[in-house]
Amino acid sequence: MTGIPEHPPHPELIRVALMSDHPGLRDLFERSGMVRVVEAVPDVLVWCLPHDAEGLPSDVLAALADPGAPGVIVLGDGHPVRWFQEALRLGVDDVLCLPQTPQSLGMAAAKARAARARRIHAAPADGPAGGGHVFTVFSTKGGSGRTVIASNLAVCFAQAGLRTLLLDLDLHSGDCALVLGLAPRATLLDLVTGATAIDAGALGRAVTRHVTGADVLAAPARPEEEELVAVERLERLLETARAGYDAVVIDAASAFSPTTLLALDHTDTLLLVGAPDLPAVRSVRIALETLDLLELDLPDVRIVMNRAGADVGLETADIEATLRREIAYALPSDRAVPLSVNRGRAVVADDPRSPAARSLLGVSRSLVAAVGR
Numbered sequence: 001m002t003g004i005p006e007h008p009p010h011p012e013l014i015r016v017a018l019m020s021d022h023p024g025l026r027d028l029f030e031r032s033g034m035v036r037v038v039e040a041v042p043d044v045l046v047w048c049l050p051h052d053a054e055g056l057p058s059d060v061l062a063a064l065a066d067p068g069a070p071g072v073i074v075l076g077d078g079h080p081v082r083w084f085q086e087a088l089r090l091g092v093d094d095v096l097c098l099p100q101t102p103q104s105l106g107m108a109a110a111k112a113r114a115a116r117a118r119r120i121h122a123a124p125a126d127g128p129a130g131g132g133h134v135f136t137v138f139s140t141k142g143g144s145g146r147t148v149i150a151s152n153l154a155v156c157f158a159q160a161g162l163r164t165l166l167l168d169l170d171l172h173s174g175d176c177a178l179v180l181g182l183a184p185r186a187t188l189l190d191l192v193t194g195a196t197a198i199d200a201g202a203l204g205r206a207v208t209r210h211v212t213g214a215d216v217l218a219a220p221a222r223p224e225e226e227e228l229v230a231v232e233r234l235e236r237l238l239e240t241a242r243a244g245y246d247a248v249v250i251d252a253a254s255a256f257s258p259t260t261l262l263a264l265d266h267t268d269t270l271l272l273v274g275a276p277d278l279p280a281v282r283s284v285r286i287a288l289e290t291l292d293l294l295e296l297d298l299p300d301v302r303i304v305m306n307r308a309g310a311d312v313g314l315e316t317a318d319i320e321a322t323l324r325r326e327i328a329y330a331l332p333s334d335r336a337v338p339l340s341v342n343r344g345r346a347v348v349a350d351d352p353r354s355p356a357a358r359s360l361l362g363v364s365r366s367l368v369a370a371v372g373r
């Protein structure tokens with residue numbers, strides 16, 4: 001069946017331009033639920049070439065020569081492709097042989113867009129070099145403690161004297177402002193849908209200041225507003241945030257959405273949150289595997305076990321063996337956490353002697369030391 005998405009389309013679709021006519025290709029990309037086929041301002045260009053072509057055509061070569069150009073995917077209409085080695089040598093982001101499933105085309109588009117963002121990021125900037133460190137708190141399971149961890153770390157960083165931004169990228173249901181007792185007058189939506197450019201001034205007007213000095217850029221107020229956020233504008237937001245702050249703490253959504261992929265692409269330290277129960281450990285393992293598949297090459301990934309310490313039959317050593325990774329930090333299960341959330345205060349300020357607060361402060365100190373701030 002054609003024309004019917006296998007997955008509901010995501011609001012922040014990857015903009016793909018098809019540079020060759022190939023029957024059914026548009027439909028295949030769109031059925032991934034991750035892609036919108038466009039004519040203008042693409043994130044990714046896709047060519048389809050005969051597998052026995054002598055080499056890559058000049059328009060592909062021109063796109064590859066420009067570091068600011070969109071990502072490039074080249075599809076071969078059969079196997080083996082004669083131009084495979086040339087494509088790899090010249091930096092094509094992905095080469096695939098048809099037929100492919102909608103999902104693998106969607107993933108290829110995501111990888112190509114991330115690679116493109118990396119290139120742009122690596123290119124020398126015109127403005128002042130942004131020296132901030134981006135921490136992303138992520139897990140693929142909802143309710144794992146991302147918001148508690150991100151908001152408390154931001155408060156600790158600010159208390160340590162760092163210019164800190166807490167960036168709520170849980171665009172569907174972010175509640176960083178709420179758990180810190182803030183009533184934001186503006187949200188990320190005002191910033192990214194505004195007519196003006198996203199720069200330090202516009203960011204400064206959109207944030208809400210916490211009493212510790214941490215700035216909070218709140219998520220859109222209502223779930224349906226997520227659809228109004230264009231992912232292209234978020235790239236600029238992330239660059240502006242890094243340039244203007246010492247520490248940017250991102251509370252990411254619980255899925256590998258286009259927004260999360262973009263955040264990961266700008267991340268220096270990823271805090272992957274799990275818990276000592278089988279489904280949560282499995283979700284951390286799958287998240288690690290997905291990061292490998294996406295070839296995001298994150299420089300620093302640290303696993304945080306939240307609600308650890310309770311005797312629930314899963315030992316740290318067993319979890320580390322399953323994950324084939326060390327657990328960097330273990331945060332205790334502590335009633336002080338929901339109590340502080342319900343008061344709209346960070347637990348590190350609300351009950352600094354509680355086990356959770358001490359532990360979070362320890363994590364923040366270790367992170368500050370590790371990143372040399």
Ligand SMILES: Nc1ncnc2c1ncn2[C@@H]1O[C@H](COP(=O)(O)OP(=O)(O)OP(=O)(O)O)[C@@H](O)[C@H]1O
Binds near residue numbers: 144145147149334335
């Ligand atoms: N270490 C802890 N001890 C006790 N309760 C905790 C702990 N960490 C988080 N919680 C509680 O778990 C709930 C979920 O935490 P939080 O909102 O931070 O998770 P999340 O991953 O951001 O969830 P969501 O998917 O809703 O965004 C909150 O009520 C919080 O108080």
Ligand SMILES: [Mg+2]
Binds near residue numbers: 146147174
């Ligand atoms: Mg949350």
